[in-house]
Amino acid sequence: MVRNLLKSCACTLVILLLISVNAEVPFSPDQSFGSAIPESGSVKTLKQAIADTAATAGSPLKISGLITEVCQARGCWMILVDGDSHARIFFEDYGFFVPTDTSMQRAVLYGTLSEQVLSHEAAEHLAEDAGRKDLFAPGEQIKEYTIVAKGVQIENKI
Numbered sequence: 681m682v683r684n685l686l687k688s689c690a691c692t693l694v695i696l697l698l699i700s701v702n703a704e705v706p707f708s709p710d711q712s713f714g715s716a717i718p719e720s721g722s723v724k725t726l727k728q729a730i731a732d733t734a735a736t737a738g739s740p741l742k743i744s745g746l747i748t749e750v751c752q753a754r755g756c757w758m759i760l761v762d763g764d765s766h767a768r769i770f771f772e773d774y775g776f777f778v779p780t781d782t783s784m785q786r787a788v789l790y791g792t793l794s795e796q797v798l799s800h801e802a803a804e805h806l807a808e809d810a811g812r813k814d815l816f817a818p819g820e821q822i823k824e825y826t827i828v829a830k831g832v833q834i835e836n837k838i
Contacts, residue, residue: 707744707788709833714776717742717790717831726762729793730825736793740830744788747778747834751809755780760787760827767793767825768806771832778832785837791829798822 707723726745729736745760745767755777758769769789771777798806803822 710836711834713778714831717833723788726760727765730765740790740792742790747782747785747787749810750780750782752780752811753809767827769827769829772828772830782834786835787832789829789832791827793827796824796826
């Protein structure tokens with residue numbers, strides 16, 4: 681009985697290790713938009729980039745995350761998520777857009793991260809673009825992280 685319990689614990693440990701290793705699956709992009717992303721330099725997760733905002737202010741960097749929402753009007757912005765961190769991505773000079781059906785796909789982008797305060801009108805406009813009817817109280821300050829991306833690579837859904 682003890683032997684079976686040990687085997688069971690060992691199997692559980694192996695499964696947990698495989699799951700954690702699988703979480704670090706290499707990124708292989710299927711689609712690229714905008715400028716080419718530099719090959720040199722490491723990729724930071726969105727959570728890491730937000731934690732280092734003060735150190736990287738104004739400097740473009742490579743950031744990875746999961747796309748969870750895209751502007752349904754034109755694909756002119758998207759939401760990138762990493763755990764409980766999220767940022768709205770705009771595209772440099774509106775020079776490119778992404779397909780509106782790219783939700784739930786992994787992405788790596790090259791851009792500049794900052795924190796923004798949205799006006800009431802801007803927040804409502806963005807909610808409308810997403811197909812939502814969010815209600816924001818007049819005068820309410822909506823803060824969010826934003827990235828102006830020079831280039832984006834997206835991995836197709838599996």
